[in-house]
Amino acid sequence: MAPETSANVYDSHVRARMIDFFTLEGVPWPRRLWDVGSLLALQELLEASSWARHRVLSPAAVDWQRHQLLKVIGPDVGLGSRDLRAELTSLLGQALPDPSPAHRRLREVLEHARAGHLSRWATAIAQPEDRRPRPERLARVVAAHLLDIGYDANHLAAWIGRLAHQQAGAEEILQGAIALDTAAPREFTVLAVFNKVPERGQAESHEMWVSSREIAGWLRQRGHATSGLRAGGGFLYRVNARDPFSAASHVRELVERLVARSSFMRGSRGGIRPASQMWVDQHPEPIPFAAPTRGADVLSLFSQGRLYQVGGQRTLFDDALELAAPINRGVLGPAVAGAWAAIESLLSHPDDPAEQERSGKAVAADRLAAIIACSWPRAEMTALSHRHQPPTPDALAERLAVCETNQERASAVAEALAAGATLDPADRFRRDADIAAVHRMRRVLSEPRKELGTAVTVLRIALRRLYRTRNIVLHGGSTQGVALKAALRIAAPLVGAGLDRITHAALVESLAPLGLAARAEVGLNLVGGETGLSVVDLLEPRH
Structure with a gap:
């Protein structure tokens, strides 16, 4: 076996994350792909401007989308470094009504950005080690781009599986991705x-x-x-x-x-x-013929023994779960509409104040994003706790052996990672994915507000995309949106995670969804500060 070098670690991280992103069954929501690529996001903005002209989307919603896109495309080296990036930045800094000169110019710039997008990333990873993009970002960019242009996750899983078997490096993976990108349908x-x-x-x-x-x-x-x-x-x-x-x-x-x-x-x-x-x-x-499930799991129904308890008076949660049920296997239109109806029913209120940057019920998306972001570290740490099985028990293994709850297990892993401990799972395939998770969680532990803030931004964009596609389906009467499939693919596991936390809080604490959202929003502001709030306790009641 080749010695473990920083290059090997980088390559194995990229391979492991791409395997996660293309695996449809068995990968938990924290390890899935949460975003689309920059090119599809720009195309989506152009489409949104057209829907605003037909009053299907509000100008405020499109402006919010444009401002967020201006922020998130910054790290995408595939969009160029000088002229192309300057043109994009200039256009995204102004309104883009359809029709308008700016809207037409952005459509042209998008085509320039599309040509050579992955090749620019290949150039970036050929740089010296200290100038390379993070492996997590590289894997997300490549995976999102290949899915966005129409490749099926099953096909891509087989492709990256072959490369992983060959221990292919990041450069070889990029060259393979470029070949897929340039191949005609x-x-x-x-x-x-x-x-x-x-x-x-x-x-x-x-x-x-x-x-x-x-x-x-x-x-x-x-x-x-x-x-x-x-x-x-x-x-x-x-x-x-x-x-x-x-x-x-x-x-x-x-x-x-x-x-x-x-x-x-x-x-x-x-x-x-x-x-x-x-x-x-x-x-x-x-x-x-049956499509793979989209990965929306509400495990609290099982863990709390409530799967078959449907007698008596219907509750808000019963209605929400019934509305959201098509999200896993239903056709696109009903799946999007039902999922958003569930979110809105749980996380909006008639007394919500009107805010300039929010449109309609988008506040529900923001609240769900906060809940999911707060549950992310706990979910990852709990998974790592079950994967930590060293051949010779260490201090962490001994502590985990006496833990009685997932909260205790997650706290044990968080403390071990903060102290510099490593995990050593037995089999190599999962080890690569778990080590990638260790890197992510170490960043969260070292800078919790920054990393969780970034997660909230990504999740908010994903859930507001679901809201926009729902409006296009219901108010525009169209299931042909450029990002409709991507919106559902990304949002389904996230919606499941959010509904799971909401259901758990209701069953265990009798806490209303808006109360849980308030706890999450406060937790994101206080984590790592004077209150001693830990990243694994953000949704726990304070005693």
Whole structure:
């Protein structure tokens, strides 16, 4: 094994974080990707200005978005260092109504920024070690960019998995990402099979229709098993996509549109019923028709034994959980609308003061961001406590062995990290991800207000993006927003985390959501100060 050097640590950090960002199942919310790339954020701003012209979004909401974007694009070296950056900064410093000269100029500048974005990052990481961007930022930028341009997380997980197996360095990863970025979308043939096909005559007249006999032949020619398949027919779609999984995702959306149409049929309310799998030509395995869950978990319902306790009078939490339920697997429009309805019902109040920089009920997003940011260190420290299993028990392991609660475990890890201790998990794959978490938590412990403030900013942007997309869906009547998929992908685990904390506070303390939000906002201002408030106790009641 190669000796552990700073370069090896940098490379393993980048690989581990990208594995986290592309893994759809089993990665907890604190280790997921919380933001989109700068290029999509700029495109989103252009779109928001157009929606403001139609009065779907307010000018105040667009101005807030523009001001926040001006702050967050600063560390993105992919946006240039001189002329390009100066032009972007100048444009983001002024209003961008659509139409206007500034709006048209930003659209042009965006195309200049798009060309060579990852190449500029490749140049940045070729610098001497002390001038390299942080591995965390590099991993986030590359992962967000590849997802934003249309690659599916499953495809990217396989790609980074191969590079991790080869112990590829950051430079090699960047070159691979550049190759993916510059590769043009290609045509895929996707077989969508249906178990039930009402109004069969209309289906059979479609040029892409294939009979059950033709389906069996198509599958056998490509080496797929047909035993147990009971197909009523299907369609062979041809779609342009970045990879086989994104092609399947595109066809999944087409079929969901068919299912939505068929639900309006008289006398056949079951409608079209797709099979459980799809097949992409030249892809070796069938792809599940059901989309992967989006990762919104409310674990307090299980830990507090309340999963089946739904009798009696409905509560605000019952309504919120029911509204938010589509966020995990529902189609885009209802998922966005339901998730935001749950947030707004819990974290807004008629007496909220009107503020210039807030639009509508955006205060609910800000409050949820504070709650999630306060729960982040505790969640990470608790996970690290369960991963700390050195071959020979050390002082931390001995202390963890007698801890009775997660709060005690998180506090033990926080104190050990602050004192300079390291974690030594047994298996290498998780070790890289845990060491990356150790680096993040050490920064939080050393500068809690700064690091938590940064987290709040990122979370607030993500949740206000969800609010904007909800307004575009409900008030604009459109599910075609440039950031709609990204908004839901990013926000779903965060909404789950926030609802989990709100539910826990209600079940354990009978604390209302607005009370928890107030505790979080105060905690963010006092952490690390004269009160001795710890980063793992930000949502705990003070005794």
